[in-house]
Amino acid sequence: MNIKPPASPHLQAGSLAMPLSLKINGRQYNLQLEPRVSLLDALREYTGLTGTKKGCNQGACGACTVLVNGERINSCMTLAMQYAGKEITTIEGLAANGSLDKLQRAFIEHDGFQCGYCTPGQICSALALLMEFEKGMPSAVSPDISAEKFEFSEQEIKERMSGNICRCGAYVGIVDAIRSVMENSAKNQIHETVHFYTGR
Ligand code: FES
Numbered sequence: 001m002n003i004k005p006p007a008s009p010h011l012q013a014g015s016l017a018m019p020l021s022l023k024i025n026g027r028q029y030n031l032q033l034e035p036r037v038s039l040l041d042a043l044r045e046y047t048g049l050t051g052t053k054k055g056c057n058q059g060a061c062g063a064c065t066v067l068v069n070g071e072r073i074n075s076c077m078t079l080a081m082q083y084a085g086k087e088i089t090t091i092e093g094l095a096a097n098g099s100l101d102k103l104q105r106a107f108i109e110h111d112g113f114q115c116g117y118c119t120p121g122q123i124c125s126a127l128a129l130l131m132e133f134e135k136g137m138p139s140a141v142s143p144d145i146s147a148e149k150f151e152f153s154e155q156e157i158k159e160r161m162s163g164n165i166c167r168c169g170a171y172v173g174i175v176d177a178i179r180s181v182m183e184n185s186a187k188n189q190i191h192e193t194v195h196f197y198t199g200r
């Protein structure tokens with residue numbers, strides 16, 4: 001029996017779909033999208049990259065976090081059309097040559113998840129956190145925002161990861177995983193990461 005797949009909720013009769021080319025994890029995707037399609041839906045429903053998760057779909061949980069030119073965004077809150085010509089990195093783009101990224105390994109080693117639904121967003125957010133630290137960007141709990149460097153404390157990690165909610169409550173493991181990567185990475189390793197994900 002032939003079962004017809006459900007039509008995409010974003011392509012309907014009279015669709016205003018337009019061509020859009022997105023560069024995701026170093027690969028070019030040529031898509032036909034209506035201008036109203038969010039980046040999250042474009043990833044999940046048009047490219048097959050379902051690692052990025054939809055939690056609240058309203059900017060409150062962080063499950064949909066991806067990197068654009070090395071900076072984290074909630075992909076549910078933005079339109080795909082905004083990102084032509086940008087470097088988009090999703091959780092699928094972190095592993096290379098069959099090996100997990102150091103953050104992915106640390107989340108496993110430190111039990112930084114339970115059900116795993118929030119994990120892709122947590123890891124993308126943590127990657128951006130490391131790069132923000134490398135660039136000397138302060139957070140709301142940094143004691144002196146004019147300082148060039150900040151102490152990599154538990155308080156800083158919690159504040160900088162506060163946009164990513166975990167309903168399983170795996171926060172202790174998440175903080176431990178991020179701290180271990182930061183403490184075990186030589187400065188130049190983080191710098192290489194910044195360069196790799198921003199292309200700058
Ligand atoms: S799904 Fe985007 S913030 Fe929750």
Ligand code: FES
Pocket residue numbers: 112113114115116117118119165166167168169170
């Ligand atoms: S591991 Fe289940 S929501 Fe975070």
